[in-house]
Amino acid sequence: MAEYARIEETGKPKVVIIGGGFAGLELVKSLSNANVQVILIDKQNYHTFQPLMYQVATAGIEADSIIHPFRKIFGSQQNFYFRLAEVERIKPELKVVETSIGLIRYDYLVIATGATTNYFGDEQMADKAIAMKSVEDAITLRNTILGNFEKALQIDDQAQLNSLMDYVIVGGGATGVELAGALCELRNHVFPKDYPELDFKSMDIHLIQSGGELLKGMSAEASQKSLQFLQELGVDVILHRRVKSYDGYTVTLDNGDTLITRTLIWAAGVTGNPVNGLKPESILRGNRLLVDEHNRVAGYDQIFAIGDIAAMVTPENPQGHPMLAQPAMQQGTLLGKNLVKLAQGQPLEPFVYHDQGAMATIGRNKAVADLILFKKGMKTQGFLAWLIWMFIHLVSIVGFRNRLVVMMNWCWSYFTYDSGNRLIIGRKQENAPLAETLQRKTVL
Amino acid sequence: MAEYARIEETGKPKVVIIGGGFAGLELVKSLSNANVQVILIDKQNYHTFQPLMYQVATAGIEADSIIHPFRKIFGSQQNFYFRLAEVERIKPELKVVETSIGLIRYDYLVIATGATTNYFGDEQMADKAIAMKSVEDAITLRNTILGNFEKALQIDDQAQLNSLMDYVIVGGGATGVELAGALCELRNHVFPKDYPELDFKSMDIHLIQSGGELLKGMSAEASQKSLQFLQELGVDVILHRRVKSYDGYTVTLDNGDTLITRTLIWAAGVTGNPVNGLKPESILRGNRLLVDEHNRVAGYDQIFAIGDIAAMVTPENPQGHPMLAQPAMQQGTLLGKNLVKLAQGQPLEPFVYHDQGAMATIGRNKAVADLILFKKGMKTQGFLAWLIWMFIHLVSIVGFRNRLVVMMNWCWSYFTYDSGNRLIIGRKQENAPLAETLQRKTVL
Numbered sequence: 001m002a003e004y005a006r007i008e009e010t011g012k013p014k015v016v017i018i019g020g021g022f023a024g025l026e027l028v029k030s031l032s033n034a035n036v037q038v039i040l041i042d043k044q045n046y047h048t049f050q051p052l053m054y055q056v057a058t059a060g061i062e063a064d065s066i067i068h069p070f071r072k073i074f075g076s077q078q079n080f081y082f083r084l085a086e087v088e089r090i091k092p093e094l095k096v097v098e099t100s101i102g103l104i105r106y107d108y109l110v111i112a113t114g115a116t117t118n119y120f121g122d123e124q125m126a127d128k129a130i131a132m133k134s135v136e137d138a139i140t141l142r143n144t145i146l147g148n149f150e151k152a153l154q155i156d157d158q159a160q161l162n163s164l165m166d167y168v169i170v171g172g173g174a175t176g177v178e179l180a181g182a183l184c185e186l187r188n189h190v191f192p193k194d195y196p197e198l199d200f201k202s203m204d205i206h207l208i209q210s211g212g213e214l215l216k217g218m219s220a221e222a223s224q225k226s227l228q229f230l231q232e233l234g235v236d237v238i239l240h241r242r243v244k245s246y247d248g249y250t251v252t253l254d255n256g257d258t259l260i261t262r263t264l265i266w267a268a269g270v271t272g273n274p275v276n277g278l279k280p281e282s283i284l285r286g287n288r289l290l291v292d293e294h295n296r297v298a299g300y301d302q303i304f305a306i307g308d309i310a311a312m313v314t315p316e317n318p319q320g321h322p323m324l325a326q327p328a329m330q331q332g333t334l335l336g337k338n339l340v341k342l343a344q345g346q347p348l349e350p351f352v353y354h355d356q357g358a359m360a361t362i363g364r365n366k367a368v369a370d371l372i373l374f375k376k377g378m379k380t381q382g383f384l385a386w387l388i389w390m391f392i393h394l395v396s397i398v399g400f401r402n403r404l405v406v407m408m409n410w411c412w413s414y415f416t417y418d419s420g421n422r423l424i425i426g427r428k429q430e431n432a433p434l435a436e437t438l439q440r441k442t443v444l
Numbered sequence: 445m446a447e448y449a450r451i452e453e454t455g456k457p458k459v460v461i462i463g464g465g466f467a468g469l470e471l472v473k474s475l476s477n478a479n480v481q482v483i484l485i486d487k488q489n490y491h492t493f494q495p496l497m498y499q500v501a502t503a504g505i506e507a508d509s510i511i512h513p514f515r516k517i518f519g520s521q522q523n524f525y526f527r528l529a530e531v532e533r534i535k536p537e538l539k540v541v542e543t544s545i546g547l548i549r550y551d552y553l554v555i556a557t558g559a560t561t562n563y564f565g566d567e568q569m570a571d572k573a574i575a576m577k578s579v580e581d582a583i584t585l586r587n588t589i590l591g592n593f594e595k596a597l598q599i600d601d602q603a604q605l606n607s608l609m610d611y612v613i614v615g616g617g618a619t620g621v622e623l624a625g626a627l628c629e630l631r632n633h634v635f636p637k638d639y640p641e642l643d644f645k646s647m648d649i650h651l652i653q654s655g656g657e658l659l660k661g662m663s664a665e666a667s668q669k670s671l672q673f674l675q676e677l678g679v680d681v682i683l684h685r686r687v688k689s690y691d692g693y694t695v696t697l698d699n700g701d702t703l704i705t706r707t708l709i710w711a712a713g714v715t716g717n718p719v720n721g722l723k724p725e726s727i728l729r730g731n732r733l734l735v736d737e738h739n740r741v742a743g744y745d746q747i748f749a750i751g752d753i754a755a756m757v758t759p760e761n762p763q764g765h766p767m768l769a770q771p772a773m774q775q776g777t778l779l780g781k782n783l784v785k786l787a788q789g790q791p792l793e794p795f796v797y798h799d800q801g802a803m804a805t806i807g808r809n810k811a812v813a814d815l816i817l818f819k820k821g822m823k824t825q826g827f828l829a830w831l832i833w834m835f836i837h838l839v840s841i842v843g844f845r846n847r848l849v850v851m852m853n854w855c856w857s858y859f860t861y862d863s864g865n866r867l868i869i870g871r872k873q874e875n876a877p878l879a880e881t882l883q884r885k886t887v888l
Binding site for chain 2: 101197408
């Protein structure tokens, strides 16, 4: 029999939230004045502002600017308790969560564990590719890119050189498009200054998208314009193709074509990140949890799910809502209100998604935006979209101080064509060893 | 026979510099217009501004603000070549350096490898203590401190609790004093807000100094006032004591007294960091290289040493110059000029150390400074010294952008009593397992 984790007994109903992503964060905020005990469990002590992760990966901003300690965000919220722990399983029959620091009791449990990279069962891909789901992934990618160039300096062989200097990005969603654009900007403006001994004209950036359009889910205009922007920057966009395999060196496409790279970035899919202990019938395809219009998990009274992990299946949304920050935040906010109502025995309010649009930035002065303002659509691409993108992301970042640091970095980069953090510190993806004859020269 | 590393052949004399600390950096700068090929070898791709490392360790500023990629610093210097590599040995008879990326030829070799932590042969200490010689050490310390509090939340037993919340710093030099002060400021102002469930009145910070004075090498006034400042903040300063052993839990002093902590920070000594391949007679006690007044290593014509690794033994400096940034930078600058003279067959200029004084900051508004301005000494302690310390460190940090970020962080901390980066990301010192009965609860 496992012991209980130590958490102050306040005598108030315990709302236990697993995961401090966008959904969990908004739920905690929404409960700030509620007469409950809010217990947030996360395996990190910080929230990650995922939309800017690609800028960390491309040395544009400090990792520290997009991650925010929970204790700092909620330090003044009296009913807030944080526990750094890994969740092992839920025991709904006992109303406890089994964690690495002991059992934690709940009255209401909210699963906000988000999504994780989906390699569709390809273990070799999972091993060799770099994902983009955590800030540690982003730092790994940054270190790998910079390490590749240092290694490239020692290479004669053209094929080996290309394998270090070329990049393949799989997945033409926002992450893939933004990464491809940012890498191209670096290639065009920054890397040649840092590595005058390398020829960056031979650096290729390939973006592979299984369907016929980029930024699926956005408007046709956004999709077409993002393709045009990427091609103008010099990205090789390959549509209607899937990656069949990747061994750390050769990428094989479904038509048999091959590309050579030591750095494949996998941004091609995500899958829900459920916790153990729930009935199988609550879990849908894609590992998402089936929830009702109040975000209550099917088959449970006291268990809720919000954000990417929750699939609120309705006639209008047969797949659930898109796995994006907006529905996650809106669900978090509403669930906070509903939990208060539940405690007071009042009827709950059903969730209605207010889509405010979507946007992606491709490079300097180049972005696409489909906005929905006062229920009216507005589509724009180019400089104006880029300004809107910057403004929205700046105001969304948690904390005044981080906003200032990020803004400073952006202004600096914009006027100097010189982005900030080209540091190799921390983890690096270990490249497959180079061909025998070249190997000795390239150990870093 | 090992291969040569690939580096462009410019036909100019090759000045190979091992190490990009303060000395190496100034030497590269000093050679910016010289008709030579400057090749800097370092195992990191960045320079570390060591004086502010303690602020990274205590979550005051971003690690990225105090480290600067060499390629960015010297991107516009035409004769500059950087190689990320580990040096294995020097072969003076062949005038080559054997490195992890191959052999590198030199005409003039400059050893600027600095110093490393000296555990005086105590392997258990080396294993259990946290050092403060690299930015990775600093990040490890930051993660360990924050991780300790998260663990402490799960502990009943008072001795175990103290082991996680108390800190022992060994060494009363600038690093030890500044760390102790910064930790106390955090205990007094920041941690209680982040961890309202913990009682920080029971958090002890011990600073152990073998001699009778702190900041040895500074004035008696600075030493006394720093002791007073630390005691006012609440540091337990233990003078005239050495640490006999540390097993990861119990610190035993030379008089048999014991202290309990899971976090011992070792700032008690450094030793030179020489490279293989030099004659034993060139290496002095403390692993420093004996150099003449032109920083030429004893017994060699084309090999020089600058900075902490160099011991320029003179009647006035029987131990060589202090292992500090100032002599290192001055030696780097002068050697640059002398190498140009050497190539032109002109007589060399002997090194004369211009001591500009020393300073240390203990906390908010509390610093000590012994300045030497226009050959006149000036001693000040308190608020003015603190302002001077801030000003000098800000202007010394490489790069306008980093200066802004650091200044912003300082202003923010000063007015809000809330320092920035309380993130657990990256490496953490693994604590010894807690006593059997408590262990299960405290796995993070």
